[in-house]
Amino acid sequence: MPELTAAIVGLGTTGTSLGLALKQARTEFHVLGHDRDRGRLAVASKLGAVDKTHWNLHRTVEPADLTVLAVPGSELPDLLPLLDETWKPRSLVVILTSAMQPVLALAEEHLPEQVAWVLANPVLTGINAPVREREDLFKDVLFCLVPGRDTAPETMQVAHNLIEHLGAKPHYVDALEHDGLVAGVEHTAHLLAAAYMHAAASGAGWSDARKLAGRAFHQATDSTLSPQHLQATLLANREYVSTWLTIMQHELAEWQQLLTGDGDELLARLEDQDEARVRWLKGASLQDWSEDRAPVVETSAGGVMRQMFLGRLGSRRRLPQDDGTDRAR
CATH class of the missing domain: 1.10.3660.10 (6-phosphogluconate dehydrogenase C-terminal like domain)
Known part of the structure; x- marks a missing residue:
């Protein structure tokens, strides 16, 4: 079976650690990395966080089944329109941000209908270990998830499973x-x-x-x-x-x-x-907030990432506002 491709745009501490976590979890991803800083590209490669780096942004994103945008929010207004025709159909885009509402508006304006997307924010405290590039950076970390206006339940399931594979705890929250x-x-x-x-x-x-x-x-x-x-x-x-x-x-x-x-x-x-x-x-x-536990979603061990990406993301869904007519995300 062909492996899946993940693209990480932005290889700072979070992006590089995400690549390391994907490798540690032994997911089926071939990981591509991009950053405008050549020094960060070199560090990510040396640490083994990515299988290959690309200086060209479009070559990084074009083949990706999963793209993670781990860049400062100030770069997103220019970045998203730039990638308008680059996304692989039926792929998943995860945008990391600590300010959800403006990014939500940007994503709804610029991301095409043929891709699924969610916003996410890993809460890194640095209490138990320093916040630096490492494979267990997300272990037991609360990972906030915010869906788009028309995000399918299947997309949230994929994002949930991905976050669990990183060792983190998915936490669903309203953007506001x-x-x-x-x-x-x-x-x-x-x-x-x-x-x-x-x-x-x-x-x-x-x-x-x-x-x-x-x-x-x-x-x-x-x-x-x-x-x-x-x-x-x-x-x-x-x-x-x-x-x-x-x-x-x-x-x-x-x-x-x-x-x-x-x-x-x-x-x-x-x-x-x-x-x-x-x-x-x-x-x-x-990471025990007993009064506010996030719901647990059961996942199967073998081939779960392949099943979720190649299966559910490609399926069609019925929206509550539809009058019996199915349409894909």
Whole structure:
């Protein structure tokens, strides 16, 4: 039987780790890789994350049964139209993004009807191990999945199985809900880190203060994203981030007020936040959120990826809005 082809566009930490995970899972994919950075191409090849790299984007995507776009959101408005006539019919496209709503609109506008697609966001905490290129980066990681407006159930099943093969836990979420939650626990954290760094470096005493800045300052100002990537992320989710900035303004005002007291209320607040953080760390470390477990979908071991790609993606489905007439995704 001919093997399936997977294309990974964007060979940073996430894309390269995805290739390594596909290899470790012994899926039937021949993995192609593309990145505009030749250094990343070399690293991915050296690590064995891809079977072959292509400098030409179209040659990478054209034969792919599965394409994963692991690029910054700022690149998608140009990338998707560029690939308009390149996609293999009945293939699956997975777009990795932490801001679902704008990418959802882009995908619905630019992806043709003959391909199936989903949006996804792996939640990488770096708690148990560093976030770097490795085959087990997605082990037990919550992998958010958002379908398109007309995404077939069969497509979601394929995406679910793929994510499980990576060792991750599929988590279905609404795009609007996802962006609101991620604004609070990721995007605003990046912005606050940037704002703290800017405030400190702009201060009159920075030339002396920088010599005393230690581990706490290093961790508090590490946004982990490039300025260009962070700009695109913040603008893509600006409404929710703006709401969270207002919440933080009120929160900081309360902490400022606590500093004027005798210290008892300040200690109580510090103990509350410490307890909440310990609970979160435990849940994130074990990836056990018992009050909100994602549904488990049974999969068979042998040849499941081939069955899902060559079988269900090629099948026809009946949509609720159809009046008895089948049409394919």
